[in-house]
Amino acid sequence: MQLAGWGRFPVHDAHVTAPRSEAEIVSCIQQGQAIARGNGRAYGDSAISVTNTIHMRHFNRMLGFDDTTGTLIAEAGVLLADIISVFLGRGWFPAVTPGTKFVTLGGMIAADVHGKNHHRDGGLGNFVDWIDIMDGHGKPQRCSRQENPDLFAWTIGGMGLTGVILRAAIRLRRVETAWISQTVIPAPTLDAAMDAFETNSDATYSVAWIDCVNTGNKLGRSLVYLGEHATLADLGASQKARPYATPTRRRLTVASRVPHWFLNRLFMRRFNDFLYWQGSHSTMQKLVDWDSYFYPLDSIPGWNRIYGSKGFAQFQCVLPLAQSRTGLRALLDAISDSGMGSFLAVVKRLGDQPGRFSFPMSGYTLAIDFPLNARSLRLMETLDRITITHGGRFYLAKDSRMSSETLAESDERTQRFVAMREKAGMRQQFQSAQSQRLAL
Amino acid sequence: MNKQAILILGARSDIGMAVAHRFASQGYRLQLAARDAASLEADKSDIEVRHGASVTLHEFDALATQTHAAFVDGLEELPSIAVCAVGLLGDQAASERDVNSAIKVMRSNYEGPASILAELANRFAERGSGTLVGISSVAGLRGRATNYVYGSAKAALTTFLSGLRNRLARHGVHVVTVLPGFVATRMTEHMDLPALLTAKPQEVAEAIHRATEKKHNIIYIRPVWRVVMFVIRLIPESIFKKMRL
Numbered sequence: 001m002q003l004a005g006w007g008r009f010p011v012h013d014a015h016v017t018a019p020r021s022e023a024e025i026v027s028c029i030q031q032g033q034a035i036a037r038g039n040g041r042a043y044g045d046s047a048i049s050v051t052n053t054i055h056m057r058h059f060n061r062m063l064g065f066d067d068t069t070g071t072l073i074a075e076a077g078v079l080l081a082d083i084i085s086v087f088l089g090r091g092w093f094p095a096v097t098p099g100t101k102f103v104t105l106g107g108m109i110a111a112d113v114h115g116k117n118h119h120r121d122g123g124l125g126n127f128v129d130w131i132d133i134m135d136g137h138g139k140p141q142r143c144s145r146q147e148n149p150d151l152f153a154w155t156i157g158g159m160g161l162t163g164v165i166l167r168a169a170i171r172l173r174r175v176e177t178a179w180i181s182q183t184v185i186p187a188p189t190l191d192a193a194m195d196a197f198e199t200n201s202d203a204t205y206s207v208a209w210i211d212c213v214n215t216g217n218k219l220g221r222s223l224v225y226l227g228e229h230a231t232l233a234d235l236g237a238s239q240k241a242r243p244y245a246t247p248t249r250r251r252l253t254v255a256s257r258v259p260h261w262f263l264n265r266l267f268m269r270r271f272n273d274f275l276y277w278q279g280s281h282s283t284m285q286k287l288v289d290w291d292s293y294f295y296p297l298d299s300i301p302g303w304n305r306i307y308g309s310k311g312f313a314q315f316q317c318v319l320p321l322a323q324s325r326t327g328l329r330a331l332l333d334a335i336s337d338s339g340m341g342s343f344l345a346v347v348k349r350l351g352d353q354p355g356r357f358s359f360p361m362s363g364y365t366l367a368i369d370f371p372l373n374a375r376s377l378r379l380m381e382t383l384d385r386i387t388i389t390h391g392g393r394f395y396l397a398k399d400s401r402m403s404s405e406t407l408a409e410s411d412e413r414t415q416r417f418v419a420m421r422e423k424a425g426m427r428q429q430f431q432s433a434q435s436q437r438l439a440l
Numbered sequence: 441m442n443k444q445a446i447l448i449l450g451a452r453s454d455i456g457m458a459v460a461h462r463f464a465s466q467g468y469r470l471q472l473a474a475r476d477a478a479s480l481e482a483d484k485s486d487i488e489v490r491h492g493a494s495v496t497l498h499e500f501d502a503l504a505t506q507t508h509a510a511f512v513d514g515l516e517e518l519p520s521i522a523v524c525a526v527g528l529l530g531d532q533a534a535s536e537r538d539v540n541s542a543i544k545v546m547r548s549n550y551e552g553p554a555s556i557l558a559e560l561a562n563r564f565a566e567r568g569s570g571t572l573v574g575i576s577s578v579a580g581l582r583g584r585a586t587n588y589v590y591g592s593a594k595a596a597l598t599t600f601l602s603g604l605r606n607r608l609a610r611h612g613v614h615v616v617t618v619l620p621g622f623v624a625t626r627m628t629e630h631m632d633l634p635a636l637l638t639a640k641p642q643e644v645a646e647a648i649h650r651a652t653e654k655k656h657n658i659i660y661i662r663p664v665w666r667v668v669m670f671v672i673r674l675i676p677e678s679i680f681k682k683m684r685l
Binding site for chain 1: 485489629
């Protein structure tokens with residue numbers, strides 16, 4: 001069947017099986033070049049194997065929950081949205097969440113996803129107690145920090161290339177309410193935005209929307225969103241009565257043919273002007289429900305169609321702290337010079353990252369969407385160069401177009417990852433279209 | 441919180457499992473019955489974790505009809521609702537070549553379900569309450585060349601349920617006949633089905649839950665199937681026999 005990631009590029013005609021038992025997974029793995037697929041929210045070809053994609057949708061059961069520690073044991077195909085709907089009402093929330101709740105547990109571990117609290121809490125991997133993984137011989141293995149620690153360390157952020165994640169134990173965090181107390185800090189320049197991140201490093205959550213479309217002194221202005229889990233005391237009387245209730249959100253849908261003025265540069269500039277104006281003139285601090293705060297785009301099912309049938313790519317890099325100011329400025333200038341803007345550009349301060357092959361590092365990450373075409377592909381190659389010059393690296397869960405040379409140059413860990421895969425016999429058994437493109 | 445028990449026969453099926461989740465979310469206690477029931481442990485945990493429901497597993501073989509009376513007697517509690525989701529689509533071509541293959545389809549879709557429902561019916565009637573839900577099929581409404589073995593067994597089940605309903609109405613027992621059209625399940629995953637006509641197992645479960653609450657007798661899952669089957673049944677046999685459906 002035709003298979004693509006969330007960015008709808010590249011599209012592969014891939015062979016997909018959806019096993020229902022571990023025995024069926026074993027027979028899939030024995031065919032070689034297998035990759036597990038969750039809910040298909042990686043942007044590119046991370047979860048596609050042309051010959052052997054293993055869809056994990058039937059492994060979506062929750063196996064146990066300890067409500068003293070908040071430890072959940074669940075199969076790899078369980079959706080984050082289901083975890084939230086089951087546990088938020090009982091006072092628990094994911095310790096780390098990416099920007100969509102439509103991801104699976106297995107996918108989150110494979111990408112070692114980070115959230116708006118990465119600067120404080122690190123990535124999801126920090127909250128994984130153990131993983132059961134099916135290796136290349138079809139043998140299920142438990143791995144943790146004590147048991148098979150190497151396999152554990154490589155699997156977190158290993159993009160599914162160390163085996164098929166079957167189930168895992170993760171820790172949730174206690175919350176008193178379903179609300180986030182949000183503070184918006186308008187930052188007229190990129191420097192001001194970065195200062196805001198640094199002075200608010202104790203905030204639980206922080207992220208910034210950044211203007212990448214306008215030029216001159218409007219380029220780089222940002223709205224920095226800080227967030228804290230609201231306590232009962234923060235809520236109004238009516239909210240307090242049902243602290244975990246979530247107001248129903250209006251669901252928007254994307255017209256199947258988006259008018260092309262929508263992606264027009266002038267329109268996007270005005271739109272960004274409006275966003276900044278609105279952000280800097282609304283109340284600085286307010287209560288926001290969890291769904292709107294963490295997953296604003298989830299309320300627009302199929303927003304990935306907005307860029308049309310050719311799809312889009314998301315460029316996401318991280319720059320080391322010392323190089324972040326000059327690096328981000330150089331990236332913004334290149335984007336602005338190219339005349340290719342984007343609605344969705346996000347900057348965030350990341351914290352230290354102990355993961356063997358995980359994306360984050362202490363510094364700043366920039367994520368920005370581009371409709372896919374020859375110009376944007378050229379621009380992204382320029383951005384690749386700037387990132388490498390500044391000592392940065394790339395997020396494989398977003399990547400759909402990078403070259404293997406670029407990856408190797410940006411990340412010295414690549415060689416060790418490949419050597420480990422070679423030695424463990426994982427390279428024959430586990431391959432995605434992405435791992436083949438990147439020579440992993 | 442509702443504290444009644446529901447028995448689901450053929451619980452491993454996608455529809456059976458969706459029914460289990462739907463009723464568990466309403467506070468029902470679940471009795472899940474299937475062959476190799478121990479292999480439903482993960483599903484049991486899932487239902488317990490998600491819904492905080494209590495779940496028991498019961499070994500049950502629909503084709504071992506001689507065990508059915510003992511099976512019902514062995515339940516710790518006679519449930520207030522029983523849903524039979526047992527069925528076998530089979531392979532029409534194989535059924536044409538091999539009578540044993542055809543008989544297995546007939547037994548799995550009619551004899552087995554009818555036998556266990558009959559046992560439950562007697563006990564429900566004696567108690568004077570309860571709801572029996574039989575999952576039949578629109579395929580039973582008219583025989584077609586491509587699946588008449590399956591269809592004939594479902595037709596028999598539909599008739600059986602109709603008779604049961606007629607018999608038990610005066611005893612306070614309600615009988616629901618479910619006539620799903622296409623449902624996206626393991627049974628149909630190799631087939632290329634029209635999206636508009638194909639329901640998710642959760643829709644079936646939702647409709648069954650509603651039918652038990654509102655005491656509906658015969659339910660289709662997507663309203664469009666009423667129209668489709670109405671038209672199909674109107675076609676004169678002299679024309680129908682020449683059609684390829």
